[in-house]
Amino acid sequence: MVPTAYYLVLAAILFSIGIAAFLIKRNVITIFISIELMLNAVNLTFVAFAHMWNQISGQIFVFFVMVVAAAEAAVGLAIIISIFRTRQTLNVDEIDLMKS
Amino acid sequence: MSHLTNFEVFLLLSVLKVAVVLVITLMSVAYTVLLERKVIGHMQNRWGPSRVGPFGLLQPLMDGAKLFLKEDLMPLAVERPLFLLAPVIALSCALVSIAVVPFGAVTTVHGVNIFQVADINIGLLVILGITSIGVYGIALSGWSSNNKYSLLGSLRSTAQVISYELALGLSLVGIVLRAGSLNLRTIVESQSAHGLLSWNFFGGFQFVAFFIYLMAAYAETNRSPFDLPEAETELVAGYHTEYSSMKFAMFFMAEYGNMITVSCVATLLFFGGASSPFGHLIPVFGGQVVQAILPVLWFVAKVFGFLFLYIWVRSTLPRFRYDQLMSFGWKFLLPLAMANIIVTSFVFAVRR
Amino acid sequence: MQLALFIIFGALAIGGALNLLFQRHPINSALSLVVVMMSLAVLYWSMGAEFLAAAQVIVYSGAIMVLFVFVIMLLNAGEEERTHGSRAAYSVGMPGAAAIFCLLSFVFLSERHALGSVNVGGYLSNLGMDNISQVSSMLFTKLLLPFEVTSILILVAILGAVVLARKEQ
Numbered sequence: 001m002v003p004t005a006y007y008l009v010l011a012a013i014l015f016s017i018g019i020a021a022f023l024i025k026r027n028v029i030t031i032f033i034s035i036e037l038m039l040n041a042v043n044l045t046f047v048a049f050a051h052m053w054n055q056i057s058g059q060i061f062v063f064f065v066m067v068v069a070a071a072e073a074a075v076g077l078a079i080i081i082s083i084f085r086t087r088q089t090l091n092v093d094e095i096d097l098m099k100s
Numbered sequence: 101m102s103h104l105t106n107f108e109v110f111l112l113l114s115v116l117k118v119a120v121v122l123v124i125t126l127m128s129v130a131y132t133v134l135l136e137r138k139v140i141g142h143m144q145n146r147w148g149p150s151r152v153g154p155f156g157l158l159q160p161l162m163d164g165a166k167l168f169l170k171e172d173l174m175p176l177a178v179e180r181p182l183f184l185l186a187p188v189i190a191l192s193c194a195l196v197s198i199a200v201v202p203f204g205a206v207t208t209v210h211g212v213n214i215f216q217v218a219d220i221n222i223g224l225l226v227i228l229g230i231t232s233i234g235v236y237g238i239a240l241s242g243w244s245s246n247n248k249y250s251l252l253g254s255l256r257s258t259a260q261v262i263s264y265e266l267a268l269g270l271s272l273v274g275i276v277l278r279a280g281s282l283n284l285r286t287i288v289e290s291q292s293a294h295g296l297l298s299w300n301f302f303g304g305f306q307f308v309a310f311f312i313y314l315m316a317a318y319a320e321t322n323r324s325p326f327d328l329p330e331a332e333t334e335l336v337a338g339y340h341t342e343y344s345s346m347k348f349a350m351f352f353m354a355e356y357g358n359m360i361t362v363s364c365v366a367t368l369l370f371f372g373g374a375s376s377p378f379g380h381l382i383p384v385f386g387g388q389v390v391q392a393i394l395p396v397l398w399f400v401a402k403v404f405g406f407l408f409l410y411i412w413v414r415s416t417l418p419r420f421r422y423d424q425l426m427s428f429g430w431k432f433l434l435p436l437a438m439a440n441i442i443v444t445s446f447v448f449a450v451r452r
Numbered sequence: 453m454q455l456a457l458f459i460i461f462g463a464l465a466i467g468g469a470l471n472l473l474f475q476r477h478p479i480n481s482a483l484s485l486v487v488v489m490m491s492l493a494v495l496y497w498s499m500g501a502e503f504l505a506a507a508q509v510i511v512y513s514g515a516i517m518v519l520f521v522f523v524i525m526l527l528n529a530g531e532e533e534r535t536h537g538s539r540a541a542y543s544v545g546m547p548g549a550a551a552i553f554c555l556l557s558f559v560f561l562s563e564r565h566a567l568g569s570v571n572v573g574g575y576l577s578n579l580g581m582d583n584i585s586q587v588s589s590m591l592f593t594k595l596l597l598p599f600e601v602t603s604i605l606i607l608v609a610i611l612g613a614v615v616l617a618r619k620e621q
Contacts, residue, residue: 001454001455001570001571002454002458002569003564003567003568003570004564004567004570005560005564005567006458006462007499007570008556008560009556009557009560009561010465010466010495012553012556012557012560013466013469013553014465014466014469014488015552015553015556016549016553017469017470017472017473017549018469019548019549019552020473020545021472023541023544023545023548023549024541024542024545024546025473025481026541027529029478029482029523029529030472032520033472033478033481033482034472036485036516036520037469037485037488040488040489040512043492043504044495044496047495047496047499047501047504048499050499050501051499051501051570052567052568052570056587056590059501059503059504059587060590062504063507063587063591064598064602066508066511066512067602067605067606068602068605069512069516070512070515070606070609071605071608071609072609073516073519073520074519074609074610074613075609077617078612078613078614078615078617079616080523080527081523081526081616081617082616084527084529089529090529221502221584222503222506222584225506225507226506228510229510231514232509232510232518233509233514235518236483236486236518239518239521239522240483243479255522255525255526258518258522259522262515262518265514269510282584
């Protein structure tokens with residue numbers, strides 16, 4: 001018997017590590033990866049609450065979050081590829097101006 | 101056995117099942133290599149390996165000894181953790197899928213079903229998931245080798261595998277519609293009503309899905325005619341160029357292990373698994389032990405038939421070029437799989 | 453034993469996330485995220501969400517992360533360096549994340565008696581159906597419109613990705 005709060009605290013830890021990685025890292029792809037980590041932490045919260053309230057809606061929401069994350073990852077990586085083609089770098093400090 | 105609790109009996113029998121299945125799978129992998137060499141040899145009008153034992157039966161043991169004793173090179177500039185991890189991922193994903201496959205009819209000993217290691221409600225999704233994870237073995241081996249040709253070979257192979265995974269998954273939907281469940285035991289039992297005629301290939305009319313599954317499985321396991329990424333005349337040896345001795349043996353075993361897994365899944369889903377083609381025509385004979393062993397023999401015979409088909413196709417057909425391969429997967433198999441789903445669900449809706 | 457399952461896979465998830473934070477090369481971060489996702493799949497399965505665990509492995513760590521790994525291998529931009537920007541971000545990012553974590557865990561732990569506990573392996577036994585039947589019966593009857601809209605969303609994303617990543621001629 002594991003208290004539900006433990007699952008939620010685990011999700012909070014993952015979410016805050018995701019935020020830290022988002023703010024600290026300088027590579028665009030790693031920033032994207034930290035966004036996916038934050039989405040996964042939120043999914044864990046939804047599943048824990050779905051189990052607690054004994055409803056299936058939480059799991060359906062996680063399903064939709066996964067679908068949207070897939071679409072967002074595809075388009076985001078395509079954007080990153082075209083940025084790399086023009087700027088030749090993936091460091092966010094060097095691609096932060098519209099003028100190259 | 102009466103002094104052990106239920107849980108301990110379960111644990112002991114499970115460990116025993118896992119050990120037996122693992123040993124049999126590894127021996128099958130070794131002897132599939134021999135089977136391939138003999139069959140291709142006979143199709144090319146020559147003997148295969150025939151000197152080592154009677155009919156060459158000790159050849160796999162000698163091959164294993166040779167691979168063990170070869171020097172294990174590791175080039176200086178490779179990324180060591182990923183280099184060591186990639187063959188482990190490939191081999192373990194090839195072997196884990198056997199855990200959900202039911203070999204025979206439901207036979208319980210002390211309350212434990214002995215012909216299936218794990219009876220999971222979503223067994224079919226587990227097999228698809230493990231196939232998806234196996235991609236990492238290929239991708240990481242090319243990347244960590246620090247070698248242009250390995251990287252190109254592994255990227256090509258990764259793109260091929262993930263493209264055909266979609267067609268593979270979609271071709272299985274018709275079967276799930278007919279069986280009403282993702283549990284492999286339920287799928288096998290939905291095909292055991294009338295012997296040959298109720299198998300999914302014949303009575304379930306899933307021959308299009310079978311064709312798609314076969315093509316997609318040949319591409320997933322990187323076997324002819326889809327074996328461009330690892331052919332010897334292209335890109336040196338593809339993603340396992342820099343591997344030697346034991347790690348190369350692990351990739352090799354992973355490929356044949358994947359072949360065996362795909363053959364097992366094809367017999368389960370399309371050809372009735374362990375059920376005999378005669379159904380109820382043959383009267384029940386023999387004792388309980390014979391009745392338990394007979395479905396396992398049928399299962400093994402069907403898996404053997406599929407392995408023979410794999411080897412036959414390898415020795416007969418030429419290779420696809422890479423762009424032909426990708427357009428075949430995306431522009432032909434995927435729409436065909438979706439059309440199969442639509443037709444199957446339409447037929448089921450009309451029948452209800 | 454159920455607590456042991458949670459602790460082992462929770463520790464694996466946290467270890468993977470910390471590895472993501474502290475590795476310099478993006479491919480190591482991507483592979484650490486795969487480890488996190490697989491241990492989360494185990495945790496979903498332990499809460500009875502079998503379909504989601506399988507979807508997490510097949511879709512998330514078997515397709516989306518392969519896409520990430522593919523792009524990292526293709527672009528091959530190399531390791532990160534310590535720049536001025538990253539040092540400033542350290543001094544803001546770490547305290548900020550720690551503050552959010554403290555706030556969230558304070559709220560969760562102060563309500564832990566109201567939240568109840570997880571029966572590991574317990575199914576949502578509302579209607580006696582297994583998990584995947586429940587998910588699909590809601591997804592294809594009441595939520596059919598969102599389901600179809602998400603398939604159109606994926607179609608749009610595919611078209612967008614193909615157009616954006618194409619070489620200009």
